Amino acid sequence: MSEIVRRRSSRNAKLASIPLGIAGRAAVGFGKRLVGGDRTEISAELNQKAAAQLFTVLGELKGGAMKFGQALSVMEAAIPEEYGEHYREALTKLQAAAPPMPAKTVHRVLDQQLGTRWRDRFRSFDDEPAASASIGQVHRAVWSDGRAVAVKVQYPGADEALRADLKTLSRMTGLIAAVIPGADIKPILAEITERTEEELDYRNEAANQRAFAKAFEGHPEYVVPRVVAGAPKVIVSEWLDGTPVSAIITAGAQDPAATRDQRDRVAFLMGQFHFCAPEIVGLLHADPHPGNFMMLPDGRLAVIDFGACAPLPHGIPDELGRILGLAVEERFDTLAELLHTNGWIIPGRTVTDREIADYLRPFTDPIRTESFHFTRKWMQRVAGVASDITSPEMKTARAMQLPAEYVMICRVLAGSIGICAQLDATIPFMRLANTWLPGLREERSAS
Missing domain, CATH: 3.30.200.20 (Phosphorylase Kinase; domain 1)
Known part of the structure; x- marks a missing residue:
């Protein structure tokens, strides 16, 4: 590949080839099973080919398409094990590699x-x-x-490629609104575009x-x-020489016992960095994937790639700490009122404190104890609950919206948790939150 694909029509055609290719291979696989092929071997072969195509297309397109792939790679821990092996390898490659230019x-x-x-x-x-990279x-x-x-x-x-991808995404607002009725996603897209x-x-x-x-x-x-x-x-x-966090994740999968201390240390440092940077620098490093972090021989964590940073001149907003504090104390009546008042609920919708409690319950494990063990199994369970469109919790989710000023903060929080799960790490999550989240200390002290 000599140049990045620029034409929007060409980029859209390549992106469309992913689901079309998967569908075509699924039809071929079905035919093989009809004539007596081994179901397990055929499924593994289809997944491997789909994963290879995913890496090739997203990597070649670079731009917004590859950034999307990198975002997926951070959350690969949520992919069920029976589907995730081949995709995990392909997506992880996007964290630090893509077809180079001459x-x-x-x-x-x-x-x-x-x-x-x-x-x-x-x-x-x-x-x-x-x-x-992207x-x-x-x-x-x-x-x-x-x-x-x-x-x-x-x-x-x-x-040109990035703008083309963003325009394609903006034209999908109708589809997104159909999935999440009433949600005003324009401010969210505006924040990402900016x-x-x-x-x-x-x-x-x-x-x-x-x-x-x-x-x-x-x-x-x-x-x-x-x-x-x-x-x-x-x-x-x-230039810095160190061990990429992606390599530490791989080593942890191969020998969990021998790498446990290092993995816990890496997860702690990454989590602390994202919590403390807004207060120390007034900026949030908003691109949390393993390719942007590495451990140096002296035990320090090196951070690179500052292209995506969100300005937070006053640190993380107090409101986020108050929300977490109320969830910790299970004061869901006050929490529901806070969410309604501050734009987390779509205007005209009503969400009760009981519905808020039921909606948050699957996600609150890390805040129930001072330390929490983040695992792929836990991520897969949470992702399964969050994606069940028939659940009452999904009805609550459709009445809620994410204020634009919290898009990057929540993206970084979700990405950090995803990496902790890939590392299979135990960290003092609540200790970090209590130390660095304004509003949380006050909320817990008042209670």
Whole structure:
């Protein structure tokens, strides 16, 4: 693949090929079973081919399609085991890899962004990408002063691809509204669109990264690489060597007992980072997937990729802490009133405190004890309840909406929990929440 797929019609056709391909293979599989084929072997073969197609299409499209795939990869722990093995492997690849662009394309972008004498700024530059992601790929190089650096180069056409995907999504609002009647999803899409547009200009990412690097400089538990140079489509930052969290997840699956302490440590540091950053930096790192975190040899957690950050100049809103505190104390009458008053319930709808209690019950396990063991089995159970369209809880869900200002916060919270489940980790979730969530301490103290 030489260039990112730009035309919206071409991107939509490729995306449509996923369900069409799965349907076609299902028909072939049904035919094989009719003539006596082994059901288990046929199902495994179909899943493997579907997973391979999923990775290929989302990876080739990059842009918003690949970002969607990366979001799916964070939540792969919720996929039932009998379906998830092949998809898990394919989706995990999207966390740090995609078909690369040719060296001549990389050089052309560097010519445009850093000037035609860009090689003079480097002692060496590796044309083979070290990692590929949704809108850019990373190359290892040595800066003129001898520092090892990571050079992130944006794919030509990434801006057009992202906008095309967002327009496609916006045209699906009618379909989404049919599934969730009455929900006003326009503010949610607006928030996602705003954050995504900001990612296209690497100068925004450089500013975010500089803010994080300054705030966490000398921190005993976290490292943020410093920015060396930047341009709208290229960013150069210090290179860090460490063990990707995705590799720690894989090692944990292979040898759970030997890796337990490391997995718990990683999950704790990631959870604490997302809780504390808004208070320390005034920003929320809004791209929680394992490809953006790695453990350094000295035990600190390195955080990279600051393209998606949500501004929270006053930290996490008190309201979220109050909601969690009321749920912990099971004061659902007060909680229902708070949700109605602050726009979490669709105007004109009524949700009782009993309905709120029943709706939240499947999700409240982590807040019932000071520490909680996040597992794939637990995630699969919660996801099963949440996706049961016949349940009374789904009726309650259709009367609720997520205020736009909480979209990124809840996305990060859900993503962090998904990674904890992949790590099969036990962390003091409530201790972290009590320490870093404004409103929660006050709510619990008052009760």
